[in-house]
Amino acid sequence: xxxxxxxxxxxxxxxxxxxxxxxxxxxxxxxxxxxxxxxxxxxxxxxxxxxxxxxxxxxxxxxxxxxxxxxxxxxxxxxxxxxxxxxxxxxxxxxxxxxxxxxxxxxxxxxxxxxxxxxxxxxxxxxxxxxxxxxxxxxxxxxxxxxxxxxxxxxxxxxxxxxxxxxxxxxxxxxxxxxxxxxxxxxxxxxxxxxxxxxxxxxxxxxxxxxxxxxxxxxxxxxxxxxxxxxxxxxxxxxxxxxxxxxxxxxxxxxxxxxxxxxxxxxxxxxxxxxxxxxxxxxxxxxxxxxxxxxxxxxxxxxxxxxxxxxxxxxxxxxxxxxxxxxxxxxxxxxxxxxxxxxxxxxxxxxxx
Amino acid sequence: xxxxxxxxxxxxxxxxxxxxxxxxxxxxxxxxxxxxxxxxxxxxxxxxxxxxxxxxxxxxxxxxxxxxxxxxxxxxxxxxxxxxxxxxxxxxxxxxxxxxxxxxxxxxxxxxxxxxxxxxxxxxxxxxxxxxxxxxxxxxxxxxxxxxxxxxxxxxxxxxxxxxxxxxxxxxxxxxxxxxxxxxxxxxxxxxxxxxxxxxxxxxxxxxxxxxxxxxxxxxxxxxxxxxxxxxxxxxxxxxxxxxxxxxxxxxxxxxxxxxxxxxxxxxxxxxxxxxxxxxxxxxxxxxxxxxxxxxxxxxxxxxxxxxxxxxxxxxxxxxxxxxxxxxxxxxxxxxxxxxxxxxxxxxxxxxx
Numbered sequence: 001x002x003x004x005x006x007x008x009x010x011x012x013x014x015x016x017x018x019x020x021x022x023x024x025x026x027x028x029x030x031x032x033x034x035x036x037x038x039x040x041x042x043x044x045x046x047x048x049x050x051x052x053x054x055x056x057x058x059x060x061x062x063x064x065x066x067x068x069x070x071x072x073x074x075x076x077x078x079x080x081x082x083x084x085x086x087x088x089x090x091x092x093x094x095x096x097x098x099x100x101x102x103x104x105x106x107x108x109x110x111x112x113x114x115x116x117x118x119x120x121x122x123x124x125x126x127x128x129x130x131x132x133x134x135x136x137x138x139x140x141x142x143x144x145x146x147x148x149x150x151x152x153x154x155x156x157x158x159x160x161x162x163x164x165x166x167x168x169x170x171x172x173x174x175x176x177x178x179x180x181x182x183x184x185x186x187x188x189x190x191x192x193x194x195x196x197x198x199x200x201x202x203x204x205x206x207x208x209x210x211x212x213x214x215x216x217x218x219x220x221x222x223x224x225x226x227x228x229x230x231x232x233x234x235x236x237x238x239x240x241x242x243x244x245x246x247x248x249x250x251x252x253x254x255x256x257x258x259x260x261x262x263x264x265x266x267x268x269x270x271x272x273x274x275x276x277x278x279x280x281x282x283x284x285x286x287x288x289x290x291x292x293x294x295x296x297x298x299x300x301x302x303x304x305x306x307x308x309x310x311x312x313x314x315x316x317x318x319x320x321x322x323x324x325x326x327x328x329x330x331x332x333x334x335x336x337x338x339x340x341x342x343x344x345x346x347x348x349x350x351x352x353x
Numbered sequence: 354x355x356x357x358x359x360x361x362x363x364x365x366x367x368x369x370x371x372x373x374x375x376x377x378x379x380x381x382x383x384x385x386x387x388x389x390x391x392x393x394x395x396x397x398x399x400x401x402x403x404x405x406x407x408x409x410x411x412x413x414x415x416x417x418x419x420x421x422x423x424x425x426x427x428x429x430x431x432x433x434x435x436x437x438x439x440x441x442x443x444x445x446x447x448x449x450x451x452x453x454x455x456x457x458x459x460x461x462x463x464x465x466x467x468x469x470x471x472x473x474x475x476x477x478x479x480x481x482x483x484x485x486x487x488x489x490x491x492x493x494x495x496x497x498x499x500x501x502x503x504x505x506x507x508x509x510x511x512x513x514x515x516x517x518x519x520x521x522x523x524x525x526x527x528x529x530x531x532x533x534x535x536x537x538x539x540x541x542x543x544x545x546x547x548x549x550x551x552x553x554x555x556x557x558x559x560x561x562x563x564x565x566x567x568x569x570x571x572x573x574x575x576x577x578x579x580x581x582x583x584x585x586x587x588x589x590x591x592x593x594x595x596x597x598x599x600x601x602x603x604x605x606x607x608x609x610x611x612x613x614x615x616x617x618x619x620x621x622x623x624x625x626x627x628x629x630x631x632x633x634x635x636x637x638x639x640x641x642x643x644x645x646x647x648x649x650x651x652x653x654x655x656x657x658x659x660x661x662x663x664x665x666x667x668x669x670x671x672x673x674x675x676x677x678x679x680x681x682x683x684x685x686x687x688x689x690x691x692x693x694x695x696x697x698x699x700x701x702x703x704x705x706x
Contacts, residue, residue: 265693269635280629282622340618 019310021133072110077102179225219290372663374486425463532578572643
């Protein structure tokens with residue numbers, strides 16, 4: 001379904017934010033991304049406008065023919081407003097690149113936002129599959145099926161020596177990036193997180209913030225992904241990442257237990273104050289929102305807050321972002337206006353209204 | 354009634370904290386204090402132990418014979434614990450001097466703590482009468498009656514030229530100090546308060562903190578009193594102070610209106626956050642408590658908080674002090690333990706339990 005408005009997405013929230021699935025007290029979501037490029041055309045960055053258009057025509061035809069996509073939405077970046085593109089970015093459905101340079105770019109979104117395919121990103125196709133909780137296997141299963149369907153309709157650049165060819169050599173090989181969004185407040189509070197991240201990077205993994213590359217970890221949210229795409233089969237990459245993530249989860253669990261044992265009142269105080277503030281404030285900015293929501297989520301996850309469910313907290317992580325607030329309100333809002341609307345939205349949501 | 358424990362005071366709260374009376378949205382309480390000294394004996398500071406005892410014997414006899422006092426309690430400072438003396442200080446019933454040097458000192462407390470008479474303070478007698486709200490006239494009426502009763506039983510040092518003689522010359526003359534405890538959050542927030550205090554001091558008044566001389570204004574609470582005791586009759590002193598206080602009240606009212614008009618959301622946010630924090634926290638120290646209670650009181654006074662009454666907030670100002678927490682708990686508490694008990698007490702009280 002070709003659409004020119006993202007408004008339909010406002011009616012529900014992303015399936016991968018539902019707060020269920022394995023280890024969902026620590027893992028927000030899992031993601032698999034595949035990079036694919038057409039055989040006969042230059043990579044997007046080096047393509048002329050004409051070649052970009054040509055690629056888009058071919059890709060659109062192929063992508064829209066896939067059954068999984070047919071039931072979803074197809075959106076050309078140039079046909080929607082700035083705020084809509086930012087909205088898609090906030091929902092993790094497109095990249096910053098897609099938002100900033102909309103020409104000859106598009107995205108297919110399907111299966112309650114579990115699946116998105118970006119056309120003419122850095123690579124011709126970026127296939128992304130997300131799941132709630134620690135569930136890379138399910139992401140990989142769906143991504144693989146999607147990849148097979150696309151293979152039947154499009155000819156991808158592939159070398160027997162190198163594997164899939166990509167615009168940036170760091171993706172060459174499998175073209176696969178597996179990543180997991182973790183909530184690590186106890187490791188941050190006990191000042192162990194930088195040590196953990198250092199250890200991760202020695203194992204060929206990398207840690208980033210909520211919105212991927214170049215973003216800082218805010219509100220204790222960390223996205224951990226594989227660095228290696230060359231010379232290791234997909235299953236091994238995923239297995240490796242899973243093993244590392246399981247260790248990080250173990251460390252976070254231990255840190256939570258230690259805090260509860262040695263610093264229970266300090267922890268309770270921090271969580272209860274955050275809960276009190278976020279349910280009361282009339283003005284709150286994005287940064288403070290993330291750190292307050294982080295503490296509230298920890299409270300929910302540790303059973304210290306029982307009248308909020310995890311899904312509500314997860315959804316607020318997205319709904320409180322600038323473009324979301326403006327879409328919900330149906331008009332442009334200044335930063336100061338957003339801070340007021342954000343506080344209002346949070347208050348209402350946490351009271352279940 | 355001669356008593357050796359202050360525990361009976363725990364059962365109720367001071368009448369002057371009830372949060373009613375004229376201008377009680379801005380004025381916490383009014384107070385009249387009279388300094389009187391025995392004719393034939395040296396001032397307490399210059400007296401030998403023997404003379405101090407002699408003074409105490411005479412004063413006790415006279416004070417305990419007054420009808421108004423008979424129904425109350427009489428407590429010798431040397432017969433109670435350190436924590437009990439601190440408790441009396443926190444309730445504004447005795448001075449720091451009385452707490453620190455208990456020998457040959459005592460206090461009579463009557464009429465639901467509206468009235469207290471300190472024996473062998475800096476002056477032989479310090480008669481204090483307090484009222485809720487802006488009500489100096491009523492304080493003066495009661496103090497005057499008490500003074501007359503005492504005059505019938507004790508011979509006070511009085512000079513036709515100077516009036517009542519006192520240990521410190523700043524009290525000589527009427528021996529009268531009239532003071533009003535004001536809550537001036539809007540003047541503080543709009544940064545007008547230092548200008549107001551400067552103007553006051555030019556008019557012969559002085560501004561201090563919650564616990565009188567030498568204490569800083571915390572939580573936006575200011576105690577304003579007359580400086581002049583010599584050459585001006587009592588009624589004029591009280592009239593002058595009343596006139597000045599009425600002006601300060603007017604300024605505070607204007608500042609509140611201005612905040613509501615120009616900065617409503619910022620004000621609401623500040624008040625709502627303080628309310629959210631104080632009802633949620635598990636650890637809170639005295640200083641933060643005062644500033645949070647100040648904002649909650651402002652919320653109550655401006656109709657922004659409707660589920661708490663003013664008396665509850667006023668009472669918490671006293672109940673959350675260190676000795677009160679220890680008396681309530683019935684045992685000594687470290688500073689860290691008090692911070693936890695304080696938060697707990699506030700949470701329970703504000704939930705009406």
